[in-house]
Amino acid sequence: MHINSLLDPAQWQMPNGGPLYVQLRRYIEKAILEGILPAASALPAEREIAALTGLSRVTVRKAVKRLVTEGLIVQRRGSGSFVASKVQKVEQSLSRLTSFTEDMARRGMTVSSTWLERGLFMPSPQEVVTLGLRAGDSVARIARLRCANEQPMAIERASLATHFLPNPLRVESSLYAILEESGNRPVRAIQRISATNIQEADANILGVEPDVAGLRIERTSYLPSGRVVEFTQSLYRGDAYDFVAELQISG
Amino acid sequence: MHINSLLDPAQWQMPNGGPLYVQLRRYIEKAILEGILPAASALPAEREIAALTGLSRVTVRKAVKRLVTEGLIVQRRGSGSFVASKVQKVEQSLSRLTSFTEDMARRGMTVSSTWLERGLFMPSPQEVVTLGLRAGDSVARIARLRCANEQPMAIERASLATHFLPNPLRVESSLYAILEESGNRPVRAIQRISATNIQEADANILGVEPDVAGLRIERTSYLPSGRVVEFTQSLYRGDAYDFVAELQISG
DNA sequence: TAGTGGTCTAGACCACTAT
């Protein structure tokens, strides 16, 4: 069916069917999910949708807005609106302690990282407590954007005592590989997982819309001795990751 | 400071400071986070904010919209807009297999549930595969809204073979307690965790705004024999839950 | 330069709440 007749109000508008922007949104959503509007295809311009549907442009934008937040549509100013292509989901175990680099390599995916921060800093109170730092100690921080197959997946912000990572610039890809060299690879970790709407700054880094759902993971890793090695805060795209955990009966 | 002078454009508007709705949103957000606008206090009506700030009502609504999505502000039609009170976060272990009822009781919280669905149904293809049903078998479904201290926390949709739950109406509070009676309490489970923007229907049930971030958990539970007992899909409010997992070194 | 999405206005009517 031609896109113009697709948007004819008779196709989607029902009296007493609720707000017009909701009806239009659901109709477009359905068309995308059913493949009538294939990935990467262009939507008509907002002004044209308005003309075809008989709605104002404001209402059209309101209809499209949530589909953009959900990641079904990508809007590019000056260029147009396009049906987004689906992101491949990745699974990660929640019971084995693995490194991102090794984990992706095992799947045959190409890993790349962009450095957001790397160096020695004055520790925050939380870092002092969690890493067990002493007064005057500085802290090593490495923050990076993690990509798999060129696709941004997560922001990872790790903090370590300088004892374990005197020179943060030495970390090129795998932090755990570096820690292994000095016999300080952690063997145990506590992870705290929650869901959060990704805020503007991080959304820009991850290339998603603000308010998209993301997984926030705080990880504290330990040596066999019980000493804390690293404290990492990560933010994963909700549409790109599945975490898998195996549970045992409660004691 | 009086609310009216608080909203004076001179207080928050900067030339070249970006879109007006973003500037106003950040300003109101800051006022809430700093406690200048305490929980449960009423914001001025949208028309009044528009008059005080010199903006149109549309722009004021746009500024407030995201704060509503983030759960900082609650809007009630016909009544007004109010600063939301913070939700108490709850932790749940990802390594021990516990029941919601028992878990909350251990914390001294009052558990209540509202039934969304309870009975025998024709199974979906996914239920047939996951639960290992035979042709013609029906499936027992119990779906409920879980609350702790009157606060909606999660939607839980469980499916079981009728062999394990011949009469779903018998489940009053704890499903696991019922399963225990017949010696069918699961001892192991696989959970799959991801983040998602909570859609309209579920958002209404949970009493949150559409698009708020939530944790989606799919759990398949097993008997010691390896047979699947239940398959549960849960949706937790992102602002109400922290899941905690302990990881061991990868093999 | 033509076309696109991003922002913003002034005004209208509706459904709902509180009284």
Added chain:
DNA sequence: TAGTGGTCTAGACCACTAT
């Protein structure tokens, strides 16, 4: 009945893209 948020319009100007 007065006040509130929810929806919707017609129009304007801007920043950016593609050519």
